[in-house]
Each structure stands twice: as C-alpha cells, then as structure tokens.
Amino acid sequence: MESNPVLLESKSSPINLLNEMQQLRLLGHLCDVTVSVEYQGVRAEFPAHKAVLAATSKFFKEVFLNEEPVGGPRSNVLLNEVQVADFASFLEFVYTARVEVEEDRVQRMLEIAEKLKCLDLSETCFQLKRQMLESVLLELQNFSESQNSEEEGAARPGAVPAAKAERDSLDCSGASPEGPAAKPKEKV
Numbered sequence: 001m002e003s004n005p006v007l008l009e010s011k012s013s014p015i016n017l018l019n020e021m022q023q024l025r026l027l028g029h030l031c032d033v034t035v036s037v038e039y040q041g042v043r044a045e046f047p048a049h050k051a052v053l054a055a056t057s058k059f060f061k062e063v064f065l066n067e068e069p070v071g072g073p074r075s076n077v078l079l080n081e082v083q084v085a086d087f088a089s090f091l092e093f094v095y096t097a098r099v100e101v102e103e104d105r106v107q108r109m110l111e112i113a114e115k116l117k118c119l120d121l122s123e124t125c126f127q128l129k130r131q132m133l134e135s136v137l138l139e140l141q142n143f144s145e146s147q148n149s150e151e152e153g154a155a156r157p158g159a160v161p162a163a164k165a166e167r168d169s170l171d172c173s174g175a176s177p178e179g180p181a182a183k184p185k186e187k188v
Contacts, residue, residue, distance in 0.1 A: 033064075033076070037079045039082055042084050087112070094118065110125035
C-alpha cells in the first residue's frame with residue numbers, strides 16, 4: 001500500500017530564519033564580511049554575512065562570486081558615495097524584510113536599492129512612492145472639489161449654503177417640505 005505525498009510547509013520559518021540571521025549579525029557572530037561605507041568623510045563598518053547579502057543584492061553577489069580567495073576569515077567591501085544611515089537601513093531591510101525611514105528618505109532608499117541591485121527594496125520603495133502619490137492626488141482632488149462647490153455657491157446670488165438650506169427646509173417636526181407632511185397649496 002503506497003502513501004500519498006503531503007506537503008510540510010512552515011509559514012513562520014522564513015521569518016524565524018531572518019530574525020535569527022539578524023541577531024547573529026547584531027552580535028557579530030559568524031559574520032564573514034565587513035562592509036565599509038564612506039560618504040563625505042563619515043565612515044562606518046558593518047559586519048554582515050556574505051550569503052545574506054548575495055541572496056538579496058545582485059551587486060554583492062557579483063562581488064563575492066568574483067573575489068579572489070582571501071587568506072583571512074573575513075573579507076572587506078568598500079562602498080563610497082553611500083550614506084551611513086542609508087546603508088544601515090538597507091542592512092536592516094535585507095535582514096528583516098522591513099525598515100522604517102522618514103518619507104524624505106524613500107527616494108534615497110530607492111537609489112541605494114538600485115545601486116546595490118536589491119529588487120525587493122526597489123519594489124517596496126516604488127509601492128510606497130505610488131501610495132504616497134495616490135494619497136497626494138486624492139487630497140488634491142478633494143481640495144479641488146471643495147473649492148468648486150464653494151465657487152458654485154458664491155456664483156449664485158442669493159444662494160444659501162447647502163447645510164443652512166437643509167436646516168431651514170425642515171419644519172419643527174423634522175419633516176421635509178417635499179415629504180407627505182407638506183401639502184401643496186391649491187390655486188383658486
């Protein structure tokens with residue numbers, strides 16, 4: 001009697017793997033590369049794992065696959081013209097799949113994603129920029145519609161604002177003149 005195959009799949013394993021890799025990086029354990037970042041005289045060094053960087057960035061993948069074997073346990077990569085804060089955010093993103101940045105840094109994060117050829121970060125930045133643009137367009141549309149309705153009200157002489165007209169049209173019982181409580185007067 002043959003048994004049918006079943007799929008064993010963990011939804012939490014990828015998240016747990018990323019969390020554990022992030023903890024190892026933060027503690028400096030098993031890191032096999034140091035990325036030195038320098039921008040306008042500010043320099044910082046970031047220990048990391050080649051496998052994580054290569055898996056998330058085509059730039060790093062190319063660097064590591066083309067590097068000569070080094071005698072020491074750790075290799076070094078120097079990045080110029082990348083701001084320290086941006087690279088720190090990049091690392092947090094590739095190790096956790098999320099990062100919080102100020103709105104005005106989204107464009108810079110997109111630029112670093114393109115420079116380091118990190119497709120996931122590029123897509124995330126594009127989606128966020130699209131949402132931000134849609135939000136601004138919606139606000140502009142709402143503002144434009146409110147301006148148009150105010151202009152229409154002002155253009156009609158003797159026009160009463162809609163809210164006041166609605167209040168005035170209700171009698172004491174709350175019935176509208178158009179409703180059954182109001183009867184048209186007959187002509188004589």
